[in-house]
Amino acid sequence: MKATRLLVFVNGARCAPYRAQSITVVRIYLREGEHLLTKIMDFLHNEEKVSGVTVLQGIMGFGPDDEIRTSRLLDLSLDLPLIIEFYDLPERAERA
Template identity: 55%
Template sequence: MSTKPVTMVRIYLTEGTHQYQQILALLHDQEQVAGVTAFRGITGFGRSGKIHSSSLLDMSLDLPMILEFFDEPAKVEIVLNHLNSLIKPGHIVSWPANVNSGE
């Protein structure tokens, strides 16, 4: 099996900001990255310490969200430059990985 290097990126958001729609559009329409997945969390907290959680009584839909994508390292570097102006510091994590290339 042949592989090629990619960079994985994970962006931490909350639903309440509705920012994920803007970022998803940027990643899909403008940047055309290789793949994106959105995850909705059931509980989480960040720097503020405020717990965002789902329950039958909580209808705020302010749950944690993760947008995760990957692409070639050079392309991800360009995308991250755009994202850094939209996302608060400390909410983007990236790491090197390999993807099976099928070649």
């Protein structure tokens, strides 16, 4: 899990007058074959109630096992890389 702190701007303006709001963005790396996506999404949505979540599906990737997984038709894998990215206030993101 990797966390990044950002300043929030809306339409080019800071969210609050004269002060910026810090948020933390967290990335969780996993594979479809691990079957954890639904559990993690339910946890972030129902239990932690984080501000926002995006799930990205990779078209190709490999991990520590050195096996290349791809979405190409000839080499079709049902175990593609996934990235779950969520954000919230730093103290809430660190708790999740």
